[in-house]
Amino acid sequence: MLFDSALWIVTTQVAAAMAAAMANQFDISSYAPEDVITRDVCIIGGGATGTYASINLKDRGQTVVVVEKEAILGGHTNTYTDPETGKKIDYGVHSYSNYSVVRDFFARFDIPLSKYTFGAKHQAFVDFQTGEQFPEFKPSFDFSAYSAQLAKYPYLPTSWTLPEMVPEDLLLPFRDFITKYSLQDIAFTIWEYSWGCGDILGQPTVYMLKAVDQPFVEGLEQGLLTTARRNNHEIYEKALEELGSDALVSSTVSAAQRNEDEKVKLVVQTPKGKKLVVASKVVVTMPPKIENMQTLGLDSQEKAIFEQFDNSAWYVFVVTDTATAPSRSPPLPGMYNLNPTPVDGIFAGWYGGPNAVSMEDAKSDILRSIVRLRDEFGVSSTETPRFLACNSHTPFQLTVPTDAIRDGFYESLEGLQGHRNTWYTGAAFLSHHAGPLWNYTHELLPSIVDAA
Numbered sequence: 001m002l003f004d005s006a007l008w009i010v011t012t013q014v015a016a017a018m019a020a021a022m023a024n025q026f027d028i029s030s031y032a033p034e035d036v037i038t039r040d041v042c043i044i045g046g047g048a049t050g051t052y053a054s055i056n057l058k059d060r061g062q063t064v065v066v067v068e069k070e071a072i073l074g075g076h077t078n079t080y081t082d083p084e085t086g087k088k089i090d091y092g093v094h095s096y097s098n099y100s101v102v103r104d105f106f107a108r109f110d111i112p113l114s115k116y117t118f119g120a121k122h123q124a125f126v127d128f129q130t131g132e133q134f135p136e137f138k139p140s141f142d143f144s145a146y147s148a149q150l151a152k153y154p155y156l157p158t159s160w161t162l163p164e165m166v167p168e169d170l171l172l173p174f175r176d177f178i179t180k181y182s183l184q185d186i187a188f189t190i191w192e193y194s195w196g197c198g199d200i201l202g203q204p205t206v207y208m209l210k211a212v213d214q215p216f217v218e219g220l221e222q223g224l225l226t227t228a229r230r231n232n233h234e235i236y237e238k239a240l241e242e243l244g245s246d247a248l249v250s251s252t253v254s255a256a257q258r259n260e261d262e263k264v265k266l267v268v269q270t271p272k273g274k275k276l277v278v279a280s281k282v283v284v285t286m287p288p289k290i291e292n293m294q295t296l297g298l299d300s301q302e303k304a305i306f307e308q309f310d311n312s313a314w315y316v317f318v319v320t321d322t323a324t325a326p327s328r329s330p331p332l333p334g335m336y337n338l339n340p341t342p343v344d345g346i347f348a349g350w351y352g353g354p355n356a357v358s359m360e361d362a363k364s365d366i367l368r369s370i371v372r373l374r375d376e377f378g379v380s381s382t383e384t385p386r387f388l389a390c391n392s393h394t395p396f397q398l399t400v401p402t403d404a405i406r407d408g409f410y411e412s413l414e415g416l417q418g419h420r421n422t423w424y425t426g427a428a429f430l431s432h433h434a435g436p437l438w439n440y441t442h443e444l445l446p447s448i449v450d451a452a
């Protein structure tokens with residue numbers, strides 16, 4: 001009994017000490033002056049929208065700091081440099097919509113754009129799980145029946161503002177929507193342009209109509225843009241250089257205090273130790289999965305929203321020694337494609353899964369698929385394909401269940417804009433298209449600047 005009460009006193013003392021330490025971490029006087037970063041806006045996540053927001057907020061006279069967990073900016077944009085030739089290989093984001101916001105952002109960094117073309121001279125369709133080839137298969141690019149469906153929902157490309165009574169067609173599993181409107185001919189091409197989105201046939205149709213939306217279809221028909229130097233990462237390198245000490249890379253927020261009428265305080269773990277960011281406003285651009293968001297000190301309204309998101313898995317890679325020269329809708333997880341690059345003998349590809357797949361499992365499966373492929377193509381080689389780069393883009397395609405969409409999930413999500421001095425942009429708030437996302441962010445910025 002005596003032992004029990006002694007243990008209780010110790011436990012209470014430990015809890016009290018922890019609570020004091022937690023409160024202390026927001027106390028400016030407990031930090032060296034150089035470890036307190038005071039800014040108008042703190043942007044969390046330095047990918048496509050985070051970089052765009054940081055630079056453009058600066059251009060609007062705001063002081064900013066961006067917190068990015070990776071050592072570089074750019075999010076889904078990956079560019080590999082071949083050490084022998086110096087040639088660049090974009091193996092993440094390839095192309096951009098021909099929008100003024102895209103042209104202006106690249107022009108600001110003096111990066112010329114050119115027309116995007118898909119470089120492969122030949123395409124072979126192969127089941128990566130069995131090696132079986134489909135020489136007769138020719139995907140359709142006739143979007144007319146699909147576009148007629150898209151035309152019913154003109155609000156989808158620019159927002160998640162759905163009618164109060166969400167149209168039942170938007171909630172159908174996509175496989176049933178395909179059947180209902182006889183879209184089987186275009187289904188492969190839609191799948192191909194929604195790579196990374198996981199089990200597209202089982203998802204509510206609204207997610208597919210956002211992944212392959214009307215502006216994207218028009219972009220395919222009218223032409224997309226890419227960087228003339230074939231180096232899509234260059235803009236992020238230049239942005240990082242310009243942001244200098246305003247970019248905290250390899251850094252994450254470990255705790256936050258966000259009260260309505262006070263400055264926001266964020267404890268940030270950086271390679272140079274713990275910093276306290278004191279900001280009037282926060283812009284969240286990282287995927288708002290509960291795992292990412294919980295360090296922001298969520299209230300019950302925010303927690304109830306963010307904990308509903310599920311996601312898919314997506315990996316991108318560069319390989320060599322494949323001894324192949326070589327896509328159908330595969331069961332996932334599985335390899336989507338393997339493409340030649342500007343460097344002979346080097347291939348780039350994408351691999352996806354409906355949920356979480358470990359990097360190790362993804363890499364082993366990619367190697368097995370490549371070996372199966374060369375067996376099927378009759379190429380004899382003892383070489384083991386070698387990874388030159390492999391990156392995870394997980395979590396990708398944040399989704400919520402059909403009933404949540406019907407019950408107004410996205411109205412609640414949009415209702416968070418400005419709540420507790422916090423704004424949001426990024427794919428979960430619109431769609432996975434960089435150009436439209438920059439437009440969305442561009443339109444959001446004035447309200448962030450104007451907020452008290």
Ligand SMILES: Cc1cc2nc3c(=O)[nH]c(=O)nc-3n(C[C@H](O)[C@H](O)[C@H](O)COP(=O)(O)OP(=O)(O)OC[C@H]3O[C@@H](n4cnc5c(N)ncnc54)[C@H](O)[C@@H]3O)c2cc1C
Pocket residue numbers: 044045046047048049050067068069070073074075076077091092093094095096097196251252253285286287292314316350393396425426427428431432433434435437
């Ligand atoms: C392989 C691939 C190819 C694509 N190709 C194209 C294309 O050709 N054209 C196109 O328009 N779109 C393309 N997309 C989609 C599009 O680029 C993305 O949807 C867009 O980049 C989303 O921008 P974002 O800012 O929401 O997310 P991201 O660009 O992913 O940025 C989010 C950032 O947050 C960071 N982060 C995550 N967690 C934390 C944390 N806890 N703390 C701090 N930072 C964190 C991430 O590291 C990342 O940098 C592609 C996507 C992928 C994955």
